[in-house]
């Protein structure tokens with residue numbers, strides 16, 4: 001073995017694939033029983049519907065290099081993501097656009113009138129977005145109180161399980177309002193879903209004969225041959241698990257939010273007519289409902305016509321045994337992260353990457369770009385005995 005990759009998510013798989021291409025023998029371990037980390041999906045046998053097991057994953061990028069790279073392993077459909085929001089018994093298109101505004105204000109405004117209205121409502125808030133003391137003040141300063149109350153307040157409250165007045169203003173950088181009817185959720189150049197599913201894409205990435213994948217293997221289990229105890233200092237390691245866990249939480253735990261996805265098969269062909277519906281109101285306990293058949297309209301002939309699969313999404317702080325999904329990143333977390341980064345600098349032959357290893361929210365294309373960039377630095381070379389994988 002020339003390199004151990006801990007974690008078979010998109011970061012780990014990209015590094016493994018690149019390393020194998022350059023002639024290294026790579027072992028990839030993951031404590032889960034499948035490839036792909038959070039991007040994993042599988043086809044529900046009863047309905048033929050591909051279910052994203054860790055929440056909806058849509059591939060999108062404007063990075064030409066990443067787009068060329070991923071298409072070596074899979075073709076993509078021309079799916080374009082659109083999200084809707086059910087507020088007070090009415091469905092609105094998101095992100096907030098001219099359609100949302102005209103529906104919400106019962107108006108027929110053009111772009112200039114809508115812009116003037118939002119500017120007026122934001123000014124009425126009497127708060128400056130730059131100096132806002134909390135998330136609520138900042139949101140109101142950006143889009144005015146009515147839209148904030150309808151689409152942001154309850155959703156944010158449910159996401160963070162915290163009143164937005166107690167959340168730092170920095171949680172939102174901006175709240176884009178589109179003064180057109182464009183309701184494409186992502187504005188990247190390229191977008192789509194892997195044509196044959198995430199499974200075949202991820203398997204293709206791991207299919208190089210120099211890659212040996214071991215699933216159901218925990219790096220911190222001292223009884224298995226690729227454990228931290230046995231490999232550290234013996235071979236270069238790319239570690240994509242939680243950085244605080246690697247150092248036994250010595251500087252304290254980094255806070256994450258997790259999601260509970262309640263997946264259900266319903267006895268109807270089509271439950272909501274779209275893939276993702278948000279629920280921003282506080283009297284609904286979940287934040288959104290995913291309906292997976294809508295990700296692949298081109299597969300309707302293979303989908304059950306009398307049933308559909310949905311998942312209700314609930315958000316809460318992650319406990320020690322939960323899957324970490326989104327970094328919370330309080331000032332205390334950032335101080336801990338600084339300490340872990342220092343420890344990581346001094347850790348011989350170990351590179352920390354991916355969303356868990358760097359304590360950053362990364363979209364799939366960002367995880368891949370970051371792995372390609374790391375590998376492009378040429379830190380690990382076959383047969384050199386080089387110990388530093390950083």
Ligand code: FDA
Pocket residue numbers: 006007008009010011012029030031032036037038039054055056057058059060217218219220240241242259325326353354355356362363364365367
């Ligand atoms: P990832 O978490 O995928 O992989 C890390 C792997 O390390 C995991 O498989 C884990 O089991 C393993 N591991 C951890 N500790 C270990 C240990 N001790 N021993 C062995 N293995 C260990 N992106 C996007 O582009 N479009 C989208 O629509 C979405 N949607 C989305 C929804 C939700 C709910 C989330 C949480 C995330 C997204 N994403 C997304 C982001 C996407 O999931 C993310 O970019 C990739 O998962 C990042 O890949 P990584 O390899 O960094 O981490």
